[in-house]
Amino acid sequence: KAGVTQTPRYLIKTRGQQVTLSCSPISGHRSVSWYQQTPGQGLQFLFEYFSETQRNKGNFPGRFSGRQFSNSRSEMNVSTLELGDSALYLCASSLARPEAEQFFGPGTRLTVL
Amino acid sequence: GQQVMQIPQYQHVQEGEDFTTYCNSSTTLSNIQWYKQRPGGHPVFLIQLVKSGEVKKQKRLTFQFGEAKKNSSLHITATQTTDVGTYFCAGWDAGNMLTFGGGTRLMVKP
Numbered sequence: 001k002a003g004v005t006q007t008p009r010y011l012i013k014t015r016g017q018q019v020t021l022s023c024s025p026i027s028g029h030r031s032v033s034w035y036q037q038t039p040g041q042g043l044q045f046l047f048e049y050f051s052e053t054q055r056n057k058g059n060f061p062g063r064f065s066g067r068q069f070s071n072s073r074s075e076m077n078v079s080t081l082e083l084g085d086s087a088l089y090l091c092a093s094s095l096a097r098p099e100a101e102q103f104f105g106p107g108t109r110l111t112v113l
Numbered sequence: 114g115q116q117v118m119q120i121p122q123y124q125h126v127q128e129g130e131d132f133t134t135y136c137n138s139s140t141t142l143s144n145i146q147w148y149k150q151r152p153g154g155h156p157v158f159l160i161q162l163v164k165s166g167e168v169k170k171q172k173r174l175t176f177q178f179g180e181a182k183k184n185s186s187l188h189i190t191a192t193q194t195t196d197v198g199t200y201f202c203a204g205w206d207a208g209n210m211l212t213f214g215g216g217t218r219l220m221v222k223p
Contacts, residue, residue: 042213043216101146102203
């Protein structure tokens with residue numbers, strides 16, 4: 001069974017731009033969560049989607065948004081990028097309940113210049 | 114909001130020594146999960162604990178969930194160089210959000 005895939009793997013943007021990251025969960029997994037990982041703040045929960053609906057949201061500004069498609073694939077968007085948005089963005093999928101085991105993708109390394 | 118603290122932040126051990134990382138939550142957890150992230154990699158699920166006082170073992174790894182369901186620990190017996198990485202605990206609470214601890218980075222000297 002293929003794992004969670006994320007594209008692109010690396011991205012360089014400048015301040016003020018926007019970015020869209022993509023995540024394909026493991027086949028059959030309907031819950032997709034997004035996390036931001038930085039050396040200073042660690043792993044922080046962004047949001048979780050299930051059946052195309054945002055079910056939970058972390059404490060991030062409205063510049064961070066996401067969506068999920070009918071095939072469970074998910075995208076997250078960050079608008080008006082700031083230097084502090086440089087991070088590893090990780091997507092994780094689970095079968096149905098978000099409190100179940102999370103399968104993480106390799107992440108997208110975003111650098112904002 | 115829920116906070117999950119993990120100590121120590123770093124641990125250097127000689128190969129063969131034991132290692133323990135501790136996790137404490139500000140709120141009662143419905144369950145706690147442990148993940149390992151190798152350098153340059155992504156978190157990989159190790160185990161989930163659900164019951165108060167639960168103890169689970171995976172070969173040289175022993176996981177415990179506290180009686181009050183607010184703390185947990187991971188103990189590795191006789192570390193090996195393959196154990197190198199950062200170990201994270203992550204707790205679920207009634208807020209339906211998985212909160213990760215800051216992680217403990219384990220370095221093993223051969």
